[in-house]
Amino acid sequence: MANDQKSTTNNRTRIGYGWDSHEFKRGIPLKIGGVTLPHPKGLGGHSDGDVLLHALTDALLGAVAAPDIGSLFSPSDPQWKGADSAVFLREALKRVRAAGYAVTNVDSTLILVAPKIGPHAAAIRAHVAELLGIPLDCVGLKAKTPEGMRTDNAAIAHIVVLLEKVRTKGGRPQSRKPKK
């Protein structure tokens, strides 16, 4: 497409969407949004299994059309075993900034049977806001139980992010002059 390159560098806003799921396993800590929650089971798999941070990382990467989390941090690479998922998020943020964007807001939905997220929602939102460097009221978090989905031993996360252009790709601040 002739206009492809232009369209990826000049958009004022970008949207990103991420999805992830992990299986509960006994005897490992449960981390969601970078917060350790009291629960007899944690989420197994890639790194520390932080389903929310993985979905968020993919949403940020997708918003700037970067490769996804599995391509950048292969699940089969032993260096990511047990890794803090904030490492992946920081790389995604670096790519967002390099493309000239800043995060405006995120909205997320967690789908899991247990534990109840309500009592921990404020802590998770605060931590995600801090990781992203955005205000608390720019981080949405809902939790649902998986009615009729037969996913009782899994945690699922959906998340959307909105990015806003803060400067052009080469590093020059974006002109704030009104259009003539």
Ligand SMILES: [Zn+2]
């Ligand atoms: Zn994951």
